[in-house]
Amino acid sequence: MRYNLWFGTVDDGIRISEDFKKSFLLASNESPLPFSVSELGLRVLGRDYYRILRKTAIEVAEERVRKELGSDEMYVIALVKALEEVEEAINMVREKDEDIRLVKEDLAEHFERALAEMERLRSQIEKEIDAVMQKIAPNLTEIAGAKIGAKLIEKFGSLKKLAFAPASKIQIAGAEKSLYKALSRMKRGKEARVPKHGIIFLHSFVRSLPKKKRGKMARFLATKISIAAKIDYFRGELEEELFSSLKKRYEELRRA
Amino acid sequence: MRNVRIINGTPATKSRYGSHYGERIFLLGSERYREWIPWRSKLSAMILKGYEIEMKGEEKILYLGAASGTTLSHLADIVDEGIIYAVEYSAKPFLKLLELARERENIIPLLFDAGKPWLYSGIVEKVDFIYQDIAQKNQIEILRMNSEFFLKKGGEFLIMVKAKSIDSTADSRGVFSRVLKDLSKDFRILHHDTLEPYHRDHIFVHGKF
């Protein structure tokens, strides 16, 4: 049996690592160690054991924090793009399946299998989005949900840009096409309805309200999303009270 | 509790360090105390509600979900002669946690996923106590895995459970009773209570392995 410790490895004997920062990140073991890592460490490294451990932990963390700050966000943006394409692909394959079935059923089984596989992939991507979003934007995730939050980050380009965007932009993000259409109709002196919500229309608090209340809810939700993104950008820590005020507003509108 | 006093109705910990998150510093004679705001820390809320946990000051503690170190900073005042392994997986709050770790000799900061304890199994020793505050669906499983890896037999844990993160639709009383039942499979539960009015929809559970 070989055990991986932050200051070296143990099998028949102890081998002290030449680079603690490296062995620190390799200190993985399948099951709990059958001996005490600190007792052994104190014997090998002496009284300075905890001082060296702490110094190594801090140095390793400093490097990893810097690396992770940007990369998780890029990852979530890539995931959102992938999700959209996979969803499109699923719809396309399903359509073709139906077209073909109208003529002949021979391939139906193959289509079904492929679709099931693609749907598994989609839910795998969704799960990953959920996990990363909880980590990098816990408030946005709590308020908007992981998927909507991630789509917003993707749309604005980064959490920072979302955090600095006006709530009115957040409210209609993703509805630009219908906004331009409406505006150009108005320019031509025609009547048109300005969209009240884009991506955030996917939110159950907006969708589940009767049509004429949705605009109000969307506006409130957009403000809360803006606050959540700011907290996530500046502090990254969950603010428990944010969600309850959103829920309260929803209940009010539902009853009103 | 060790190094803790209630000053003007708010808990505070005896500390020779400065303010970490905007809390006030009180001087009582020659002693300095850091205000421990119950709205900001679930452990402070628990103490203010009258429940205390015996600490000798030299414990080895594993802290899961340390965030930017608000509660951790006070726990480090309490076990001033011990060691706290502080696990947090989110990089942003970790920046602030690192500031704390640089000035406190008894904090070992670990940027790891608490759901994968094997990754730090060659770093963290067997501990006397696990403190967990992780708002995740699988938080009980996380406690169980970490206890198996690191908690001494007879060691204790304190977990802060948020109903909504386990089940966002179910009624919280039901969630809590399920959690307690689940925990009692592997642990002996010593005490539990809500954290009202400081933290809505939360309970703490204190138990033994």
Ligand SMILES: C[S@@+](CC[C@H](N)C(=O)[O-])C[C@H]1O[C@@H](n2cnc3c(N)ncnc32)[C@H](O)[C@@H]1O
């Ligand atoms: C409610 S906050 C903790 C607040 C902190 N205990 C305090 O009182 O100062 C929960 C923390 O757990 C972290 N967390 C959630 N899942 C985690 C995981 N699997 N591993 C490590 N940390 C996790 C979150 O990033 C968040 O910072």
